[in-house]
Each structure stands twice: as C-alpha cells, then as structure tokens.
Amino acid sequence: TNGHGSEIRSDLRSYELGTLDSYIEFGELSLLSHDLATKQTSITVGADIWDGVVVSETGVCYGTEPSSLNIDGARKTGSYDKEGGLIAVVLKDMTEATQYYLRPYVKDGDYLSYGEVVPFYIPAVAKVSTFDAEAVTASGATLSGEVTDECGSAVTERGFVWIEGDAVPTIEDSHMAAGSGLGAMTATVEGLDPNKKYTFRAYATNASGTAYGEAKVFTTLVALPSLAGSTISNITSTSATFNGVLANNGGESVSEVGFYYSTEKEVNPENAEKVSLEYSTYQKSAKELSANTLYSAMQSAQADASDEGEAFSIDVFSLGIKTKYYVKSYAVNSAGVAYGSVISFETAGEIATIKTVGSSEVTTSSAVLSANITTDNGEKITERGFVWMEGTGNPTTDSNKLKVSGEVGEYTATLEGLDPNKKYSFRAYAINAEGTAYGDVMSFTTKVALPALSNVVIPSLSSTTATLTSKVTYHGGETVTEVGFYYSTESDVDPETSQKVSRIYSEDTFSIEVANLGINTKYYVKAYAINSAGTAYSEINSFKTESSVPSVQTIGVADITPESALLSGSVLSDNGASITERGFVWIQGDGTPTVDSHKLTAAGTTGEFTSSLTGLEPNKKYSFRAYA
Helix, strand or coil, rough: EEECEECHHHHHHCCHHHHHHEEEEEEEEEEEECCCCEEEEEEEEEEEEEECCCCCCEEEECCCCCCHHCCCCEHHHHHHHCCCCCCEEHHHHHHEEEEEEEEEEEEEEEEEEECCEEEECCCCCCCCCCCCCCCCCCCCCCEEEEEEEEECCCCCCEEEEECCCCCCCCCCCCEEECCCCCCCEEEEEECCCCCCEEEEEEEEEECCCEECCCCEEECCCCCCCCEEEEEECCCCCCCEEEEEEEECCCCCCCCCCEEEEEECCCCCCCCCCCEEEEEEEEHHHHHHCCCCCCCCCCEEEEEEEECCCCEEEEEEEEEEEEEEEEEEEEECCEEEEEECCCCEEECCCCCCCCEEEEEECCCCCCCCEEEEEEEECCCCCCCEEEEEEEECCCCCCCEEEEEEECCEEEEEEEECCCCCCCCCCCCEEEEEEEEEECCEEEEEECCCCCCEEEEEEEECCCCCCEEEEEEEECCCCCCCCCCEEEEEECCCCCCCCCEEEEEECCCCCEEECCCCCCCCCCCEEEEEEEEEEEECCCCEEEEEEECCCCCEEEEECCCCCCCCEEEEEEEEECCCCCCCCEEEEECCCCCCCCCCCCCECCCCCCCCEEEEEEECCCCCEEEEEEEC
C-alpha cells in the first residue's frame, strides 16, 4: 500500500494509459561519453519508479525534431538500475555537431509513461585544413592552414605539428601554436636540419579533442657546411698540425675539407697555400689533393669524434722557422665552399744542440756527470743541467732534475744522494725560448756500500756469560753474508786482538751468547756485518760481568783438647765483592753445617785465618767447614 491506497497493482490495470505517470518521476539526463570513432553515445536518465510498477521496457525516443518523439518513431531501449535509479542507454550512429532531442519512456505491459523532451547536442572536434609549405630554407619553412568550423565548441588552440621523415605527426611530436578560434593561420618553423624531409599538418583543439588537417611534406634546402673553431697543435720550428671541426655538413655529404694558410692575415684562397682531404659522408681518406710548390703538404690525417662535430687534422711540414702563419679551415658540399674563422700561430725557433758526455767518479751514493752545449741556435740558454731516473728509461724535465748554471759550453755536476748498487739513467738537457733539448741517454751503476748496524744491546748478563744483540739496519745494496761481534777488555776492540763470535746471516736481528768471561770484568764490544764491499762495524758498547760468591777453603784442625780445637781456613778470592764476614760453621756429629748451624766468626777479608773452637764436650765427634 501507499498513499494511493491498497492493492495498487490491480487498481492500476483499470486506469487509462496516462495514469502510469503518477508512479514515475523522471530525473536529469546526463552524457557519459561519445566515441568519435564508433559514433556511440552513452547517456543516463534519472528515474524514480514505484515498486509496484513492472518495467517491461525502458529507453529514449530521439530525433532532430522535438514534436515527433514517441515510441512509434526512432527509439533506443536501455536498462533500468532500480538500486541506482538510472535508465542507461547507448545510442549508435549519432552525428557529431548535431542538435538532437531525447524523450525518456517506461512501459509496464501496455501502460506507458514519457518524460519531458530534452535537447541533446553531440559534440565534435573542429574542422581544419592544411596548406602547402612556403618559403622553405635550409633550416625552416612557413606553414599555413585554416580552421573552417569549430563544430560547436570553441577552438582554444590551433597550430602545426611536424616530424622528420614520413611518419604522421601528432600533438605529441614537435608542434607550434598559432592562436585560437576560426580562420587562417601561419607559423614559421625554425631550427630544422638542412636537406631533410619533414611531414606536417595543421591542428585545432576544442573541448571535444584535437583535430588534424591533411598531412603534407616539404624538404629543407641543402646548406653550406659549418665549421667550428680550428686549433694548431704539435708546433715545431718547421711543422705543425692543423685541426678543424666539421660542425655540420649542411644536409649533404661533404666532398672535401682542408685548410688555407698564409703569412698574410687575410688568407686569400687565390694566393694562400692549401692542404686538403677527400671527404665523403664524414669518412676521411688520407689522400693529398693538392700539391704544394713551396711546402711539403699533408703527410698524415686522422678523423676523431668531437663534441662539436667531426674532427679532422692535417700535418703540415717544411714551414718557415720562427714564422707567423694565418690559417682558416674550409669544407665543400654541393651548396659551395664554407670557411672557418682565421687563427694564427708562430713556428718555433730551434732548440739548443747538446751532447751527454758521460759519467765518472762513481761511488756508492754519487757520480760526476758531464755534458757539452755546442750551440744555443740563436736563443739564449735559460736553464741547463741533467735529468735522471733510477733504472732504465728516458728521463725528462718532469723526472729528477739537476740544474747547472751557465750557457753554451762544457759543464759537469755531481749527482748525490743515490742508493748503492743501483742503475741510473741520465742525459743532459738545455732550455731556451724554443724549448728543451736533450742529449743521448747514458747510464751508470753505483758501487755497493758497507752495511750498517745498530748499537749492541746486552739483554742478559751473568758473572761469566753475556748475550749480545744487534741489528743490520742497512744492507748497502747487496746481501749480507756474515754477522757477529768482537769483544775485548781493551776499549778499542781491535779485531786483530779481540775475541770474535760469528754466524752466517739469516735475518737482520741477531743474538749470540758469549761464555767463559771474567767475573766482575768490564768488556768492550762491537757488532760487525760483511757484504761484498767489506766489513762494517757498529759503535762500541761496554758491559761488566757480575760478581760471584767468594772462593773459600777449609784447611784443617789442630791442637785438639777435650774441650777445644784450633780450626784453620782460607778465603782464596772475594770474586769481585768485598768480604763482609768469614769464619767457621760446625755441628756435633756428622753432617754439613751452614751459617744456620753453630757459627764461629774470624776477623779479616781474604787470606788464611784460624779460630779456636771452645766449649766442646770430651770424646765427641764434630763436623766443621770454613765460610765467607
């Protein structure tokens, strides 16, 4: 039931057709999409339909006249989404830029209800024409076209798209805007490559999208080649390398490149010297095209990649010494001859003439080198000397350098601070305003040096032994074969008269224990090491053996009575330390008495001594001995 009463469904069947309108409320019509390619248009219409209505058909009636819209005319059925309250319809074969009228409807069996007639416009892209390109140059062209119809939506941008080659360009490719709205348009495109085919077409954009005119083509003209800055390298007194860069071939293969050069600043091709190369599609052959009556022209050529273009070089020989030249590059294609800017350079003068004479007075760490500058070739000598290096090679002024004052003539210098038993390469050099001249490379080998040792260390010592330690700190350029020590009670430690202990060399640090030394005796010691240069010694060090307990002897007993006995003994040596006490130790019976037993002291130090032992018991055995 609802506000119209109960059992509405049965009541509805008795109503006239128009009475269905009371149970349906049509809403807003919306355009969802329009596909220009398929000409399909998707629309929706809002519809609030009472639950008692059984929708048997729904859709829209459509046409270009609003008065003739009913189900007997053109109509398109759709679907009803009850939950969303929408009637969805897809219209086909709709013509863009056309005013249509739509009228939604709903059927329930034979019952029918219409919505209001609604105007509906199918949008379209604009119509645009492309005209032929004009004013074509090597780098650009003037393009023209016309927007003939905006098709119901204002053209917000118009212009031209283009691409190199035969592909059809779109707005995603190179493009240039040329205003908006209806009418003719032109645009001048610049920055194109010469002798290239370009495809272009006009475009116009409105709310419906971007439309294009017919695709057309043009080809840019061939341009003169262009050359980047030239440089001159490898300049000597009679030769130089001319370096050019072909920045652009003008759109066509370059047939020839080269240089004009002259001592005249303007470098007129009519009277300047010329060196050139055949050149085809940036592939260079080292072929000389022009003979040079005054100079020996190009001898070698090489093409290299360059950030600015394609590089080419020509070596030119037999130039005038100390002469200023002006040079400009050129390149040829079918459009003509292009020239680079004029640059200048000056050939060098002659470097000095110098001879390395040799070496002499070679020691373990030095050598005397000699040389002779026979001529400065007209340029004052600003520096001379020797360059050198350890080993075999060709030293330069970037190597070790020993300067010697003076100019032309013979000179010598002592090279010091060298390592022993090493080969050194050297040569004389001289510098003037024109550069650095070198003599021939020679070599010498320093002599082997004596080894070197650290001072002797005595890490352990007793009264009769000592451990001697030293280290080979320098081998003198050759292997050490023997190491050891000389020691003596004489301070000069003369190897002829001193004691010697030795071993075969095995490692730099070495130790040897010396035995049978005098007690409490001062010794002098020095280490030694031997290589092929001879024997090297360390500084002399000294040490003193430790003292020992005294040497003592028990002599005997005399004058024995029932209560006493006369004991005798001798301190044979104090062994390097003063005697502080001496005497006899004794016990009753057998045994070995010590100072912890009974003790009878006797005054004195070394030598024989006696003491009377009293208070004894008769007929008893006593054991005794001397002590110190």
